[in-house]
Each structure stands twice: as structure tokens, then as C-alpha cells.
Amino acid sequence: MSVLECRGLGVRRGEAQVVHDLDLVVDAGAWVAVVGPNGAGKTSLLHGIAALTPVTGHLRLGSDDPHQLSRRALARRVALMAQQPVVPTGMTVRELVALGRTPFLRRFGTESATDRAAVQHELTRLGLATLADRPADRLSGGELQRVMLARALCQQPTLLLLDEPTSALDIGHQQSVLDLVDEQRHERGLTVLAAMHDLTLAAQYADRMVLLDRGVLVQDGPPAAVLDARQLNETYGARVDVLPRPAGPAVIPVRPVSR
Structure with a gap:
């Protein structure tokens, strides 16, 4: 069953067309990584799906057009x-995570016992209970990403959109955040669509990859099929080797041999 369907989808930013005629179907429970060079349209695609940016073409969440749904x-x-x-x-931290319950608040915005329990559950599940009363703007990058994930999970979504969730993190925190996302995907049946910069990390966590170049979909398939050295050279203008590994292909930059 598909959670997301795009047919001939277009996204504009001001006067610029940044996503062109894109076809994409995402099945329930999948993790799809959207990759491509800077300016490829990854963030714009996510914003269009989240109804933050106007789109053209066919876009459905299940049987509904997200641009026709209420924000709640x-x-x-x-x-x-x-x-x-x-x-x-x-x-x-607790107040920031609780913002994820906004779509469920009763009239006049009062929290219920159910809302408070949902917040406490996410704080505990993501190892944030000891940070609950700390100012969120004083957290480390890894801690803040866990808090934002807890906030997103409090919305109880079926589709989780991640925009470069690990771009400001060291490798240990990158793995920690992506492991948490993957655990929650399997436990809750979440569907994940993630714009990712690191191709090797994307290949390790995603079931499928979508490669964009200047707003056009150029490859769509399993990581081993999409991460082709010749295609990456053409799309990124980069010299790379792609090494097969059990967890997913690894993309290695290659320096020219000195004469």
C-alpha cells in the first residue's frame, strides 16, 4: 500500500522551477533516501509534500491531497x-517536545493526560528524560536532534520527512540519530522520506534511493543500483569509487594519482 504518490510533480521557489515532472511512489514502512548535489531540489521536494510550498501535478497522501487538508x-x-x-x-526540552502534541490539543489549547503521557513516553524512549527540564537552546547538536525527533514522533505521523537530519553531527551522533529513526520505523510502522547528504550513510539505512539532479529524477532504485560511480561522476562532478559492503555500498572519494 502506498503512503505517498507523486505524478508529474512540480515545485517552484519564487520564479524558479526547482522540481520538474517528478514521479515517485513510496510504500508504507519504507525508508527512501533523496540524494543529489546542492541545489538538486531535495528540500523543496520535502516542503512541497509537507504542503509548505505550492506544487503542481498529482500529489496524494493515501487518497488525500495534503494541500487540501487542514494544518491539524x-x-x-x-x-x-x-x-x-x-x-x-x-x-x-519537555516544552519543545510537547509542541508535537499541538494537532491533538483540545479546544483552548489545554493539554490532556493523554498528551502529557505521550510526551513522557517519547522523552523516556529516546533517552531524554534526564534532560526534560533543561533549556533546549543549550543542548548539543546530537541532543537537539533527538529532541526534534521526539517532537516529530509526538505527532504520531505515518510519514516522517527528514531534511538532512545529521548534517551538523559527528559520525557517532549521525549513527545514533539514524539508528533511532530506524528503530522507530520498525516499531511503529513509520514511512521515512529523508533528504540525505552523505551517500554512504544513506545507502546503509535506506531501502531505496532517489537521485535528483537540478530538480529532475535521474535514478530510482536500491542503493546498489543507484550508487554507480559513473552516474555519480556525471551528477556530482566527483571522482569516486563505490565499494560493495554487506550493510550497503560505500562511496569513497578518489584523489588523482600524482605524476
């Missing part, structure tokens, strides 16, 4: 982890 209804189905999250000064 959409937020119960789709959660977006932004690349550079905005953290209000002085807001505690």
Missing part, C-alpha cells in the same frame, strides 16, 4: 524534521 489534519499524518530547527529561547 496534515500534522497528524506528516511530520517534518527541518535541517536547521528553530528553538525558542528559554523553552525546555
